[in-house]
Amino acid sequence: WMVQQFARVAWTDGGNNLRSLIQMLLQRLSDPALPVQIEASKALRCLLEAEEAVGSHEALLPVLPQLLHEYFRIMNEIGNDEVVAALQVIIDVFGDHIEPHAVALVTELSRAFEQYCSAGEDDDDDDAALAAVSCLECIATVLKGICDKPHLYKSLEPQLIPLVLRILGNDGDYIEYIECALDILTFLTYFPDQITPELWQAFPLMYIAFDQWACEYLNLMVPPLQSFISKDPRTFLQGTAQLAEGNVSYIELVFAIVAKTITTDSVSEPECRYALSLFMSILHSCPGQVDNYVPMINEISLGKLGQQVNSEVAWTRIAVYQVLGSALYYNPELELQELEKRGVTQQVFGKWMKDAKDMDRWLPRRLTVLGLASILKIPTNSLPQSVGNALPQLIAAMVTISIQLKDDSDKEPKDDDDGKVVETSAIDDDDHEGFAEDEDVVNDMDDAFQAALNGEGSWEDNMNRFLMGHIEDHGEDFDEDFTSPLDQVDELLYLSDTMRGAFGREPEAYQQIQQAMPPETVALCQKIFAASDMIRAQLEQQEKQKQQAAQQQQQST
Secondary structure (H helix, E strand, O other), rough: HHHHOOOOOOOOOOOOOHHHHHHHHHOOOOOOHHHHHHHHHHHHHHHHOOEEEOHHHHHHEEEEEHHHHHHHHHHHHHOHHHHHHHHHHHHOOOOHHOHHHHHHHHHHHHHHHHHHHHHHHHHOOHHHOOOOOOOHHHHHHHHHHHOOOOHHHHHHHHHHHHHHHHOOOOOOOOOOHHHHHHHHHHHHOOOOOOOOOHHHHHHHHHHHHHOOOHHHHHHHHHHHHHHHHHHHHHHHOOOOOEEOOOEHHHHHHHHHHHHHHHHOOOHHHHHHHHHHHHHHHHHHHOOOOOOHHHHHHHHHHHHHHHHHOOOOOOOHHHHHHHHHHHHHHHHHHHHHHHHHHHHHHHHHHHHHHHOOOOOOOOHHHHHHHHHHHHHHHHHHHOOOOOHHHOHHHHHHHHHHHOOOHHHHHHOOOOOOOOOHHHHHOOOOOHHHHOOOOOOOOOHHHHHHHHHHHHOOOOOHHHHHHHHHOOOOOOOOOOOHOOOOHHHHHOOOHHHHHHHHHHHHHHHHHHHHHOOOHHHHHHHHHHHHHHHHHHHHHHHHHHHHHHHHHHHHHHHOO
């Protein structure tokens, strides 16, 4: 108890007292009295988390295997979430040294989860249920610690896949564990290069959970669904699930998830944007293989765009543009046919170009460039009249955005003084400035509850915001984490190639288009060509260097 209270004391004796204290705590982990063991395990966590306890990490590292053994022994005797939370801190602190212990850790944590989970069910033991959650969080911490060695994940699947399937496949009986299970599933699908057939068993279970009892966890389901689609598109397109209504293909399950999300009134706009990102994954990962689904993608996406066309906040419209840009890149002729069939081509492109001026994130701007540039692959006499007439404006938009992306990339910090990459996109909770001493602590949900009590606005809307946690929409959804095969496509090179191809294919038509463009747009086109030539020269030089290095290594061998 004393160590927990005074862990942040700054020692002035060179660390001798701290080392003695750690030795005593290690001894107390084996004390005959279980309460003493528990308090000792919690005290070690306090020391590891205290910045003032300089040297605690170095003192514990040599005895890490014995330390882990003692924690598991204590966990085997009692289901205490604070003990498991302390173990999680140890795993997090010593993440670089966890690899040799990963299999044993996951095996013991999985066993402990089963034990605590059963105790929580049979005896209505809340402490055991909390400890079970902590075990799953601990497993996720282990997976995070070895994410740079994804080959290790396969050796952990025999313990983790049954655990995940049990949580997802029990009609909501284990709903309190689903967040952790989806986190674990995200690790298992995102980092390894391949997805095993055993892991694919979780795919239909996610749909069933979403459809029947866990639709509010869509945001956590989307990352593993995206990984399933992008890592193994063949299985995704060929796979089927045996459901109560019959045999249903995997791709139809995804469309059902998106359609239900988009058409449910109580669903938040961020959730709709997460759902729409699944269309992007399909279009990016299955080139030339989902033509029959493009009409349905447009039906759902354009329906959502129609609902949001007059919204002051453009985030959801931008999410729809990302889908449309992906569809244009997938098959520009087919996508334009779908827009023409619905008679919305001119309206969609007009609103898109207007909203594009306010796009500030990388993904929507990039997909706008790739999508619009794909139109240039179509002969001008085959384009819808509204698109053909708008080509000067569309080219101006795509070259302007492409130059902005290049300038932003050139401005990004590279390395700091220690040669480490400076992380600029990660947002830490500690960056929040907090509130001054004379300010009230407030948040959007509290404001909604107070508004409902005061009779301001709609009682139903305000209470929904409070009860459902619908807070201010900042549009910060999946962009930072979204990955797909299109990541390998350089948008500036793609734009340069399509423009050169169009000018070479139809010189007279594009000469007229160039004359209709303002001089600054023509200058930007020349800038695009020059930048693409420079990038290609750099890529060729890098390839030559690689070949030379490989030849030298082969000769020395």
